[in-house]
Amino acid sequence: MADLRGAARPAFPMTPNDRPAPPLLAARGLRFARNDEPVFGPLDFSVDAGEALLVQGDNGAGKTTLLRVLAGLLRSDGGEIDLDGQPAGHARRARAIAYLSHLPGLKADLTAMENLDFLCGLQGRRRAQLPENALAIVGLAGYEDTLARQLSAGQKKRLSLARLWMSPAPLWLLDEPYANLDLEGIELVNRMVQAHLREGGAALVTTHGAYAAPPVRTRMLVLSRGAAA
């Protein structure tokens, strides 16, 4: 696999007064309900730079819903979310969060390279990363001009991973990042998470617990229907 190094971020950012930086993400009393039925919460958790939070739970436990609330795609029914010590408004979320949905979210009639260009135009990109490098890193060298609709499910996931790798956002929200990937792809995700955390980023990763987690500093959040363990 190609070089995973990117633009360096401080491993553990410090404030100007040398006090430890606040968590990249902190949630307090966060809850979500549908038709007055609790889906999750109230939840209290935080994720520091250099750390992964594994969000586990059975089918329907609320993992995707939690990530969508954190990403600002769903409105919570209570609680607070801070990013880098500040309330998570729209602009702060746009800068701080890269969300990898379990759906590919690609433009079917654009090529792999055009999809990357389109998404980077919308969401920004790390200056040190070139799209062709990102495609090579995820194993899609030679697929630059292939239409997204002609990619397999695993290749589509790899293209979404290339986009993630291009993102300048420090906080990755990864919803079932291993789905549709072969063993080498699962290892790729883990190496990407490791490299991202080494550079001072953080990641929330949903999983059913079936896959080996990346060997990084990890906290666990276990959701069960309407609650958290």
Ligand SMILES: Nc1ncnc2c1ncn2[C@@H]1O[C@H](COP(=O)(O)OP(=O)(O)OP(=O)(O)O)[C@@H](O)[C@H]1O
């Ligand atoms: N658009 C929706 N409208 C109504 N209910 C929904 C919707 N999306 C999800 N739900 C419900 O919310 C609950 C939580 O769903 P969610 O997708 O967050 O679970 P999950 O833990 O990600 O599940 P899985 O492991 O199957 O992906 C489920 O009971 C589901 O039926």
